[in-house]
Every structure is written in structure tokens, then in C-alpha cells.
Amino acid sequence: MSLLDYFKSSKKPQTAVTAKERLQIIVAHQRTERGMPDYFPQMKQEIIDVIRKYVTISEEQVSVQLDQNDDNLSVLELNVTLPEKN
Template identity: 80%
Template structure:
């Protein structure tokens, strides 16, 4: 199940077990993406979140920090923040 499938199939209320299973799948997919990340990535990610929180009141689920390593020479740091409306 991909993340997109999760949102497509979220039409009816699901049982607690299936909700827990879906959340676990999302967590596992997220952790797989961080396997090849450098050792400093978790700390850098946390510091980026703290800096954003100095200026904007947001929850952890409103921030996504991903590191994509295409090959040995190219790494892309992607930061997505859902900012609150004024």
C-alpha cells in the first residue's frame, strides 16, 4: 500500500487494527527512506524543525524533511511545511 492509496481508501471508518497497520506501514516506509542517510541527518532534521518552530506555530505532522540520494554525487534535501493560515 502506497501513501497515495492510504488517502484514496480513507472513505469509511476503519477498525483500530487496520488503522494501526496502516500507520505502521507509513512509519516503515519512512524509515526505509532514511537508511542511506548520513549519521548527522536525524539531528539536522530536528534542528531544522526547531528553527521553523521559532517563527511559526506548527505541529510535527505539518513538517516533512526527506533526504534523497540519487547517486554518490547528488543528494537532495526536501523540506515541506504546511503553514497555518493567518
């Protein structure tokens, strides 16, 4: 029985580690969106839709960030990974 317990116990910590990493990613993502304006998700989707009129891309290939500082200055950063020409 101790051999079976060995295999059984080794899988649970790996699952816990994976779950913890996923939760950390979700929390970090929500923290970045916390200070965003209400219109930001819709604006991001519209930017992706416009790019898709010209190039076939997935949402993972587009990164949109809004940085705001204390001087009432906002910077919209857009990074798009374009597919290679064939």
C-alpha cells in the same frame, strides 16, 4: 451461541488489518531512513526548531527528505505547511 461467534469473529480481522497497515507504514518509514546520513534526524529537528522561532507549527506540518542519486548529488527537500493568518 452462533450469533455471539459471529460478532466475536468480525472484530479480529479488522484489528489484524489495522495492525498490518500500521506495520507497513513503519516499515516504509524505516526504509526511507536507512540510506540517510547519521546527522539527518538531528538536522531535521534543528530545522523544525528554527521554524518554531517564527511560527507555531507541529512536527506533522514539516516534511524533510534527502534524495541522493548515483552522481553524488544530494537534494534536501523541505515542505512546511504554514498556519493561516487570522
